[in-house]
Amino acid sequence: MKPWLSLFASIVTLTTSVVLRADTDAEVRARKDALELAGAFANDGFNIRDGHWCGVLRPHDHTLIALNLYAGNQYWFSVGTVEPIKKAAITVFDETGKQVTTETYSNEEKAAAGFAPESSGQYFVAIDLLEGEEGSFCLVYSYK
Amino acid sequence: MIRLVALAMLALIPVVSTAKAEEARRLSADQMTKAVGTDSISVPTPGELFAALAKTEKINWSAQYRGPMPTTYSNRAQIALNLGGLIADGFIAVEAKDGQQVKNIGSDIMKLGKALGVSEQLLSRGNSINEFAEHNEWDTLQAELEATENEVKSSMQSHADQELVILVTLGGWIRGTQVVTGAIVKNYNESAAKVLRQPALVHFMQAKLNEISPELRQEPLVKSMSGQLNGIEKLVSFPGGKAPSVEEVRKVNEAVDKLMTEIESKEPPK
Numbered sequence: 001m002k003p004w005l006s007l008f009a010s011i012v013t014l015t016t017s018v019v020l021r022a023d024t025d026a027e028v029r030a031r032k033d034a035l036e037l038a039g040a041f042a043n044d045g046f047n048i049r050d051g052h053w054c055g056v057l058r059p060h061d062h063t064l065i066a067l068n069l070y071a072g073n074q075y076w077f078s079v080g081t082v083e084p085i086k087k088a089a090i091t092v093f094d095e096t097g098k099q100v101t102t103e104t105y106s107n108e109e110k111a112a113a114g115f116a117p118e119s120s121g122q123y124f125v126a127i128d129l130l131e132g133e134e135g136s137f138c139l140v141y142s143y144k
Numbered sequence: 145m146i147r148l149v150a151l152a153m154l155a156l157i158p159v160v161s162t163a164k165a166e167e168a169r170r171l172s173a174d175q176m177t178k179a180v181g182t183d184s185i186s187v188p189t190p191g192e193l194f195a196a197l198a199k200t201e202k203i204n205w206s207a208q209y210r211g212p213m214p215t216t217y218s219n220r221a222q223i224a225l226n227l228g229g230l231i232a233d234g235f236i237a238v239e240a241k242d243g244q245q246v247k248n249i250g251s252d253i254m255k256l257g258k259a260l261g262v263s264e265q266l267l268s269r270g271n272s273i274n275e276f277a278e279h280n281e282w283d284t285l286q287a288e289l290e291a292t293e294n295e296v297k298s299s300m301q302s303h304a305d306q307e308l309v310i311l312v313t314l315g316g317w318i319r320g321t322q323v324v325t326g327a328i329v330k331n332y333n334e335s336a337a338k339v340l341r342q343p344a345l346v347h348f349m350q351a352k353l354n355e356i357s358p359e360l361r362q363e364p365l366v367k368s369m370s371g372q373l374n375g376i377e378k379l380v381s382f383p384g385g386k387a388p389s390v391e392e393v394r395k396v397n398e399a400v401d402k403l404m405t406e407i408e409s410k411e412p413p414k
Contacts, residue, residue: 047191047283050290051184064171066179066186068345070196071338095344095384097171119384120196122344124171124179141185143192 026082026136027054033080034140037110041076046142054138057085057129065125065139069117076114076142077125085109086132090139093124181348184294187313190232190320191286193339194239197324200336205240208323209233213408215255221366224308225407227256227296228315234273234289236323243277246285250274253292260308262299269295307360310352314369317349318403325397334387340396341388343381346373368406375399 023031031052038048053065069075081088090113092100100123105112117123127137180186197203210233217223230253237245250273257266269292276285293316297309321340328336350373353361360366379396382388388396 042283047195047286049185049189050287050294051182053180053182053185055180064175064179066176066181066344066348068186068188068342068348070188070192071341072196072199072335073192091169093169093171093176095176097173097176099168099170120339120341121384124176126171139185143195 023054023138024136027138029082030054030080030136031138031140033082033110034078034138035080037078037080037105037107037112038076038140038142041078041112041114041142044144046074046076046144048142049140052138052140054136056134057081057088057127057137058134059129059132062126062128063137065127067123067125067141069120069123071117071120073143074114074116076112077139078112078141079110079127079137079139081109081137082135083109084133085129085135085137087111087130088137089128089130091126091128093126094119095122095124097124183297183309183313183352186348187317187345189286189290189293190235190316191238191290193320193324194235196339197327197336198239200339201327201331201333203239203327205236206242206245208236208240208327209245213252214410215252215259217256217259217410219363219365220260220305220308221311221360221363222407223256223259224300224311225315225318225365225369227253227260228293228312228317229319229404229407230256231289231293231312232316232319232323234292235286235320238282238285238289241280241282243280246277247274250277257296260296260300260305261303262296266292266295266299307356310349310356311366311369314349314353315407317345318400318407321396322400322404325393325400328393329390329397332390332393337387337390337393340380340393341382341384343377346377346380349373350377365406369403372399372403376403 031054042048055063057063077090079088079090087108088111090111092102092113092115094100100115102113102115127139217226230249234246234249237249250270254266254270272288276288297312300306300308353370376399379399
């Protein structure tokens, strides 16, 4: 098993994933950062999804993304951002809107949250801008 | 608890903590309704479903293979649905760690892709799949299969075939669910059965089907899929935390079996 190959395959597909619109240069850079962070989890056996969500974070606002997860799996959600965003955070909610307990990682422009759902179904991942000004971000996730 | 050992490799000074329940926020119904949902990230891959199942019981993945299937369909909607199903088959072959089967399925994916006019973009993917299969790079193959699926969908969008994208997704989900429900019925346990609870996912695919053009929606196969998904959404709407019984799993299996038979059939559904 060579996890770095998995990361490499994810990075080389940066331009091929299905998106509703073309990612901006800033979003591509943010995705590269997110994939680098996710690569650390690949070393621990996590598979990185090729799908991603890129967008713009604004002060005092958040982006909320709906995902469908399986009980039994473990997940890490990784977000990369670019200047002028200085710090972002990830929060996970269950289908009732209740926040779930996660392991969190934060390194200024990158952040991650990990958890293992006990129930299969829909979850929501919120990305908040904690410090800085409006800027681009990208979310990827990994599972095992 | 998820291990954080890998983070040490970042050679950075991370802040690692646990988000405590007492600091918890709560989303409103309005916020949840407005959440972003996209095919590329909101829909799990068959590989995710199989990974969850594999944690609960030992699966004989090679016993889940299908016999050879036609790759000469003329209806584009049917080709898209079968393409999704084949990609799910690819994930099964990866779970079985069967390089030859991965290569065979990769070849069939190329044939169906060619029928949809996306073969040029897929050619390099096919070569990569073969190479990774030769070298037993199973994790990489998982990523490559998903990248192949996304390449097909991306090509569909650029060829004004974006309406077919949801059919590829749907075909993959149906085939994945057929395999998983079949395995659970054969060797029932509650933990395994819990993976089947996905009402929001089925609702999402149904909503996407409702957005496609009336012409495509009226095609017999698409119409049949759409009609039966309503029933399947109810079948996978178990209460959170409760495992469905073996009989409930069997009903889901029968429902997706019927869909899969229609997808594979050369005859239009009645």
